[in-house]
Amino acid sequence: MSRANQQRWMGMLQEAHRLDAAGRLKEAETLVRRLLKEAGPNAHVLYLAGILQHKQGKLSAAQTFFTKGRAADPKHPGMHAGLGFIAVSREKFDEARRHFETAHRLAPHDGITLLNLG
Numbered sequence: 001m002s003r004a005n006q007q008r009w010m011g012m013l014q015e016a017h018r019l020d021a022a023g024r025l026k027e028a029e030t031l032v033r034r035l036l037k038e039a040g041p042n043a044h045v046l047y048l049a050g051i052l053q054h055k056q057g058k059l060s061a062a063q064t065f066f067t068k069g070r071a072a073d074p075k076h077p078g079m080h081a082g083l084g085f086i087a088v089s090r091e092k093f094d095e096a097r098r099h100f101e102t103a104h105r106l107a108p109h110d111g112i113t114l115l116n117l118g
Contacts, residue, residue, distance in 0.1 A: 005039075009035060009038065009039045012031055012034070013035060013045060015031060016028045016031040016035065016048055017048065020051070020052060025052055025055055025056055028048075029049075029052045029053075029056075032045060032048055032049045032052060033049075041068055041069075041072050042072070043069050043072040043073035043076050043079070046066070046072060047065075047066070047069050047076065047079060047082065049065040049069075050063075050065035050066040050069060050079075051082065053065060054082065054086065059086055059089055062082065062086055063083065063086045065082075066079050066083045067079075069082075070083070075106055077102075077103040077104075077106040077107035077113055078103070080099045080100070080102040080103035081099065081100060081103040081112070084096045084097075084098075084099030084103065084116060085116075087099060097117070100116040100117050101117065103116065104116075
């Protein structure tokens with residue numbers, strides 16, 4: 001993978017985050033799908049893909065992205081937190097707690113992971 005491609009992909013990821021923050025979810029999703037096709041299964045891209053699907057109420061798709069992301073980077077706390085939110089949405093509270101505990105263990109200084117345990 002060339003350095004030029006890495007820089008271009010980072011720019012695309014930053015743009016996808018900007019679109020997400022602006023509420024332009026469909027545009028962000030299109031960019032993320034393009035990025036997954038070009039760059040492959042990168043944990044940061046898979047995480048954003050899961051977030052975008054969750055925001056659109058597509059829980060199965062979100063779960064798929066978070067699960068693939070966890071396989072790509074088992075120490076990414078966001079993947080575990082995302083799976084926890086999916087479990088909460090499905091009223092699987094014991095499963096959600098396990099995911100949130102793992103996320104907190106991986107990122108103990110992240111206040112969000114701690115709040116999710118509450």
